[in-house]
Amino acid sequence: MDEETGYEAVRSRDARFDGEFFFAVETTGIYCRPSCPAVTPKRKNVHFYPTAAAAQGHGYRACRRCRPDAVPGSAEWNVRADVVGRAMRMIGDGVVDREGVPGLALRLGYSARQVQRQLTAEVGAGPVALARAQRAHTARLLLQTTRLPVTDIAFAAGFASVRQFNDTVRQIYARTPTALRAEAGTRLPAPEPAAPAAPAAGVPLRLAYREPYHRPAIFDRLAAEVVAGVEELTGAPGARTYRRTLRLPHGFGLVAVDEAAAGPWLDARLHLADLRDLTTAVQRLRRLFDLDADPQAVDERLGAEPELAALVAARPGLRSPGAADAEECAVRAAVGSAGAARLVAEYGRPLDAPCGTLTHVFPEPKALAEHLPLAAAFEDGSVRLDSGADREDAEQALRAVPGVDAATAAHIRMRALGDPDVAVPGLPTRDAWRPWRSYAVQHLWAEGELSLASGPAHAHRIDLEQP
Structure with missing residues (x-):
């Protein structure tokens, strides 16, 4: 899809393209999903990215209104059977978090450098950046839907340290984890009663x-x-x-x-x-x-x-x-x-x-x-x-x-x-x-x-x- 078609999708707030691409606004430093209800930006200020990780890599923050990290994944990865499609499915399954980039490359039968090069060329971000964006989404979900301690959320989302967790949340959402949680306010569920048979x-x-x-x-x-x-x-x-x-x-x-x-x-x-x-x-x-x-x-x-x-x-x-x-x-x-x-x-x-x-x-x-x-x-x-x-x-x-x-x-x-x-x-x-x-x-x-x-x-x- 060319950028002019993408801009028309943004102008019409077409939800069919949510997750297929993201657009960022140079004057605000924010990236959004195509159906974002905010005022449509001028074309000269808009840049397009195939993934949220690519937008983040260019220094843009996630929109607070449309929450672009909560969109469906691209349907392209269901169809494609090449190394990029396979890599995207494996990153989604948490392979990079569990085994690192070497583990991903080994499973794909390529070198880590080849995987990095192909992903960057196709989706605008390497495996580490893609996994990082996914961890940030998981962290936001846990912060805003559970009462888990922030430290537990950091490691549950796949971050190696609390400092890495804090820095990533600030960079992507422009708020601290505590502030991000506060936005949920009274929407947080009541604590679940303890029961021997209940999972954690x-x-x-x-x-x-x-x-x-x-x-x-x-x-x-x-x-x-x-x-x-x-x-x-x-x-x-x-x-x-x-x-x-x-x-x-x-x-x-x-x-x-x-x-x-x-x-x-x-x-x-x-x-x-x-x-x-x-x-x-x-x-x-x-x-x-x-x-x-x-x-x-x-x-x-x-x-x-x-x-x-x-x-x-x-x-x-x-x-x-x-x-x-x-x-x-x-x-x-x-x-x-x-x-x-x-x-x-x-x-x-x-x-x-x-x-x-x-x-x-x-x-x-x-x-x-x-x-x-x-x-x-x-x-x-x-x-x-x-x-x-x-x-x-x-x-x-x-x-x-x-x-x-x-x-x-x-x-x-x-x-x-x-x-x-x-x-x-x-x-x-x-x-x-x-x-x-x-x-x-x-x-x-x-x-x-x-x-x-x-x-x-x-x-x-x-x-x-x-x-």
Whole structure:
């Protein structure tokens, strides 16, 4: 997109471009999202940046009014399978915070210098700056939605020191952490009562998306796939709540996501055993609910196809759900719902105390490696499904696993790796639907033209070895 088109989006306050780019105003030193309600600046004073980190790197502060750090992520990273797209997904998953730039580069198969150069050229900021911007967003969220001590928030957000935390918050938000928290005022939730079964902290979340978003279809899909012990869906249609346990790098979590609409976001509540997992948990929820998609682009392309036009008109903004845990998603695709429930009961990690019908965290691959070839492939590294995995390589590796056929591998690619353009063997997909074939399949499922029983998740089942 050229800058004149970007300026027109700013003039019209077009929310469809929120997160796709940011604009900064030279005379104020502030950067904003395109839909910022403030007075439109003169064109000669406006500069455009592909990421918030790039704007921050040029010395601009985040707008207090439109909060540009709270926008959906760019849909470009869902589509792109190159090193930059993979790097952006991994940074979002917290890899730089946990493993540093060398760890990111190693996972990508490039040198740290090559990763730095490519990211800077494409998105205007290197991996450290991108991770820093993400940490700042996490810090603001915790400051304004919890009563955690400021020192705890600094380390939970991924900062190496309190001083680094203070300096970053001042630079990006032009306020101290204390002042940033004071802006929330009475909106802070009341302290949660202590309970033996409660995780260490609870964080209310607003998971933003680009409109439209067809909520009923994605909650219907989640309801049809619930695995007892790790998931539940309660309430009447239109007011349902999806709850599940999460296996995260530093511990476990519990999340509840509401179907009812209050704005262009999903209301959620996240409880974590270790707050350092907040960024990772949020990104995995965003992938599960496909919140960074560009529904206008998908609907425009698929709605032009005769076979799909009526389906798209009936369900504008239909999403292609991803996975909260890629390895869990793959195992569930391989063994089916009944097999997955059995694995949870026999090998899952029990919660210290049940929370409703949630009793376990889905078992780690090492707990299943002796019984399931796919889990063994995860353990020995022959199959990688992390956020930076190469999609083509992953699908080929999956098809080499005993018992995983082409349809199951394609389903795993669609869901676990979030690929928006998967052609599933045995299902009616057309090249004309590219690059959104995964979304076309979702429309066919939602309409009932493909039953869940005939979908790729049920095309084949690996027999579980009796323990």
